[in-house]
Amino acid sequence: MLSNSASTLLRKLSQKKFRKEYGLFIVEGKKGVQEALDNADVELIIVEESAIDSDMGIIISYADKTNIPVERANKKEADSIKQTETFPGVMAVVGMNETSLDDMMEADTILLLDRVNDPGNLGTIIRTADWFGVNDIILSEESVDPYNEKVVRSTMGSIFRTHIYQSEYIVETVEFLKKNGYSIVTLDMEGRDIRDLPKKGKQAFLFGSESHGISDTLRALADESYTISGNGNAESLNLAMSVGITLYQHSQ
Template sequence: MISKNEIKQLRFLHSKKYREEKQVFIVEGDKMVREAIESPMEVVQLYYCSGSSQEFESIGTLISEKEMKQISQLSSSSPSLAVVRPNEFSESLQTIAEKPLLILDSIRDPGNLGTIIRTADWFGIETILVSKDTVDCFNSKVVQSTMGSIFRVQISYRDLVPAMLELKKVEVPLFGAFMDGDSPEILSNVVKRGALVIGSESFGISDAVKREIDHSITIKKDGMGESLNAAVATSILLYQWSLSPRN
């Protein structure tokens, strides 16, 4: 059973402002809810409908399909939904700089961000630094498109230029994806540390961020396409990076 007040509070979580205020977000679907339970994050509340996974019965609240539709953020509601509290990002830049980093500048499309997070997880990227104007990573479309990677990849919203200057102090090479640059094969030579910067499809990497990049790289174009989807470009470059001796 779920109260009208609970439904109201859960619907408030559809808003970024309220998610930030309460420091929680929503995940939907048996697979995502199960991954949330198994992750280091805290599952604050869990709701499920009849026919959902039996493992939720001991820790969740049974509700009707009508009630689930009222609290779901999806066009077609799932049989289960959890409210999750993410872990606080506490590691210093010096610490996370010991491993490969991904930096995202003004990625506004939720589907793109979700796919990039999922791709980063595949290639073993544990931390992504994102500009403050990048879409909220706990937006429902982002969360669902990560397919569970949101629980394994740390996302840190920052002013990118100061962060990049800090990385330079500890000699982390910064690579940026541009329309004109060197072959991405140079990523294969990055044995230890490094950071790859990806900009938005519409405007690319901003001028302020561009000034701090050490190496410009580009994906060779043989056809007539205007540009690559940001998530696709990230996948290609992370694959190239995965060929380095560090792996």
């Protein structure tokens, strides 16, 4: 039976203000929970009794050995705390990997995201950055919460290998990066061909949301701009796709 304290905590963590206050967020599903156990501080695991199988047994056994509390929920309790249409059998309460701006200054490559408010897009960007070994991401103050359940799910575990800094004033953050030797790189229809992108020094790649783009104030701070040329008739590329192409070119 699920304890009242666990049930209350899980309901609170569905809200951004409590995630921020407690420094905790929720991960669902076997893969997500296993990634959390391998890469983060897990505070609590909840399993649905009827869903326990051999894979779940491995998770429970590991939790027991490492003194992580495990609570069991019946079907009704699982339905009351689920974040998706169907409860995936297991969820975990995980500590955020909080990062300061100073902690990022050793990174060669940083992603800057301005007003990215689509959870699926952000999750895919985090996963894509992880694929290319870019583990430092800065979000503007108007971006979606990276610990939103849809974002976390879309990262497929990559959020645990990523340092995320949520800026309170992105213009000052970009100015700080420039003072610390970073070249600010944007995508622009009038920019140079992305295939000419050099891999040099410390670079921060700045992307805006699909609906708003990059603010004029931030665009004025850019040092270089590039464009991704196409041969078809589509009006534009999906934001996550643009990030992927840019990071691929940067990795060559």
